[in-house]
Amino acid sequence: xxxxxxxxxxxxxxxxxxxxxxxxxxxxxxxxxxxxxxxxxxxxxxxxxxxxxxxxxxxxxxxxxxxxxxxxxxxxxxxxxxxxxxxxxxxxxxxxxxxxxxxxxxxxxxxxxxxxxxxxxxxxxxxxxxxxxxxxxxxxxxxxxxxxxxxxxxxxxxxxxxxxxxxxxxxxxxxxxxxxxxxxxxxxxxxxxxxxxxxxxxxxxxxxxxxxxxxxxxxxxxxxxxxxxxxxxxxxxxxxxxxxxxxxxxxxxxxxxxxxxxxxxxxxxxxxxxxxxxxxxxxxxxxxxxxxxxx
Amino acid sequence: xxxxxxxxxxxxxxxxxxxxxxxxxxxxxxxxxxxxxxxxxxxxxxxxxxxxxxxxxxxxxxxxxxxxxxxxxxxxxxxxxxxxxxxxxxxxxxxxxxxxxxxxxxxxxxxxxxxxxxxxxxxxxxxxxxxxx
Amino acid sequence: xxxxxxxxxxxxxxxxxxxxxxxxxxxxxxxxxxxxxxxxxxxxxxxxxxxxxxxxxxxxxxxxxxxxxxxxxxxxxxxxxxxxxxxxxxxxxxxxxxxxxxxxxxxxxxxxxxxxxxxxxxxxxx
Numbered sequence: 001x002x003x004x005x006x007x008x009x010x011x012x013x014x015x016x017x018x019x020x021x022x023x024x025x026x027x028x029x030x031x032x033x034x035x036x037x038x039x040x041x042x043x044x045x046x047x048x049x050x051x052x053x054x055x056x057x058x059x060x061x062x063x064x065x066x067x068x069x070x071x072x073x074x075x076x077x078x079x080x081x082x083x084x085x086x087x088x089x090x091x092x093x094x095x096x097x098x099x100x101x102x103x104x105x106x107x108x109x110x111x112x113x114x115x116x117x118x119x120x121x122x123x124x125x126x127x128x129x130x131x132x133x134x135x136x137x138x139x140x141x142x143x144x145x146x147x148x149x150x151x152x153x154x155x156x157x158x159x160x161x162x163x164x165x166x167x168x169x170x171x172x173x174x175x176x177x178x179x180x181x182x183x184x185x186x187x188x189x190x191x192x193x194x195x196x197x198x199x200x201x202x203x204x205x206x207x208x209x210x211x212x213x214x215x216x217x218x219x220x221x222x223x224x225x226x227x228x229x230x231x232x233x234x235x236x237x238x239x240x241x242x243x244x245x246x247x248x249x250x251x252x253x254x255x256x257x258x259x260x261x262x263x264x265x266x267x268x269x270x271x272x273x274x275x276x277x278x279x280x281x282x283x284x285x286x287x288x289x290x291x292x293x294x295x
Numbered sequence: 296x297x298x299x300x301x302x303x304x305x306x307x308x309x310x311x312x313x314x315x316x317x318x319x320x321x322x323x324x325x326x327x328x329x330x331x332x333x334x335x336x337x338x339x340x341x342x343x344x345x346x347x348x349x350x351x352x353x354x355x356x357x358x359x360x361x362x363x364x365x366x367x368x369x370x371x372x373x374x375x376x377x378x379x380x381x382x383x384x385x386x387x388x389x390x391x392x393x394x395x396x397x398x399x400x401x402x403x404x405x406x407x408x409x410x411x412x413x414x415x416x417x418x419x420x421x422x423x424x425x426x427x428x
Numbered sequence: 429x430x431x432x433x434x435x436x437x438x439x440x441x442x443x444x445x446x447x448x449x450x451x452x453x454x455x456x457x458x459x460x461x462x463x464x465x466x467x468x469x470x471x472x473x474x475x476x477x478x479x480x481x482x483x484x485x486x487x488x489x490x491x492x493x494x495x496x497x498x499x500x501x502x503x504x505x506x507x508x509x510x511x512x513x514x515x516x517x518x519x520x521x522x523x524x525x526x527x528x529x530x531x532x533x534x535x536x537x538x539x540x541x542x543x544x545x546x547x548x549x550x551x552x553x554x
Contacts, residue, residue, distance in 0.1 A: 192329050195511035202531055226518040233514040233524060235507070235531035307450040314481060315447070332481060332512040336520065339483040343450070401484060401520045 079143030179212030211242025340398030349375020477508030
């Protein structure tokens with residue numbers, strides 16, 4: 001309780017400015033302390049040290065800014081932005097809440113340390129700090145959760161689109177546009193739906209467009225091949241369009257003879273090819289029979 | 296523990312019976328119609344195996360549960376010659392041109408779980424399981 | 429279970445009515461081959477719409493049947509494979525390669541007629 005360190009601070013805002021100045025002055029070591037505690041608590045394991053440090057810097061500066069201005073708008077924008085970036089990295093809600101609370105703790109301890117000699121002043125400092133800090137924790141956490149819910153809704157939408165993709169555009173012609181990531185389970189469902197669609201629409205040609213599929217693993221590639229084979233058993237030819245070089249490579253790797261698969265560059269081209277095939281009822285010797293005889 | 300259903304396999308008619316009863320039992324669980332067909336085919340394959348190699352045996356069907364999920368278990372047993380080289384038996388011998396591919400690799404592909412015990416001169420037991428969604 | 433085989437002009441149509449045992453399948457195969465020879469049929473349609481299972485034996489038998497028919501100068505079309513059955517077949521690796529398939533009887537006949545025309549013959553069925 002040294003008299004020289006005792007200052008008369010009347011208003012909360014003055015106290016706030018004082019502590020913000022303190023936090024800014026000690027920015028580097030506080031930030032490092034925070035990152036150290038994050039690592040110690042085994043949080044953000046899906047991110048590298050460099051990444052954590054970069055984000056920590058932004059979050060810290062934002063945090064202090066909010067303490068100073070009292071405005072959470074900038075923070076909300078930042079929280080949304082941060083969430084968009086870390087959600088695909090597999091960071092989940094407990095982690096985000098955890099790291100924000102750790103920052104709150106690190107800063108609080110710093111304040112304790114500075115003002116420990118003057119208990120009434122410490123109390124005033126905490127009176128200013130705590131509500132602001134809690135508001136920050138809430139804003140960031142809620143922002144993260146809301147972003148996650150948005151991502152989930154988007155995924156559900158994508159799933160719904162994938163659920164009923166079989167379109168009949170012309171008699172005997174079906175189009176199956178596949179979009180987004182296809183996993184084994186989804187591939188299975190698509191095959192079942194396509195086959196049912198072939199039967200109920202009496203389709204002779206199916207144009208299966210995979211432009212919107214970024215990549216497939218060997219299992220899903222296998223399902224693709226099975227879909228083509230099963231469709232033939234129902235008397236329908238499948239034309240695959242939008243085959244990316246990556247997927248073509250996967251198919252070749254699992255032993256698919258691409259020359260035996262009907263592929264066309266894009267959906268439009270595929271539809272034209274399909275119409276051409278449907279237009280030919282009588283055949284020249286040596287051309288493909290309709291329906292297909294394989295081998 | 297659910298009741299077991301046992302189908303004796305002694306004639307080729309019994310293969311049809313076994314797979315129809317299997318489909319029937321599986322339909323009481325949450326299987327898609329596609330799954331039901333797959334289960335019926337798998338039963339057909341192992342039942343035929345019994346007939347071809349042991350001439351007589353039995354298929355036992357039962358509803359099972361694991362980790363809150365229900366499924367169907369198919370046990371194909373015979374007291375036949377047994378399989379000498381199980382590894383070889385599980386290789387893909389399938390060919391639509393009529394070669395002697397065993398039903399085992401196929402049944403294994405179709406089902407979620409596959410176990411086999413066999414002893415030359417004593418017999419073979421194959422256990423298949425498929426879990427509903 | 430005997431499978432009825434109908435003669436329609438140059439074609440034979442075998443409509444499977446119920447689940448077939450292995451013996452029934454072999455009987456069907458032999459009956460069809462015999463009748464193709466007897467009537468000098470140009471085409472055979474095997475309608476499997478009713479079958480809810482086609483396992484490796486069934487597929488092998490139908491494949492063999494088609495091969496034997498080809499030796500007699502005729503064509504085989506398998507029609508009516510159900511979606512679930514087709515899916516199970518390809519998962520087993522049974523693709524009926526080399527055998528023509530069509531959605532149903534109507535499509536099967538259209539196929540045989542188209543093929544007959546392509547070979548310069550008069551279509552032999554309705």
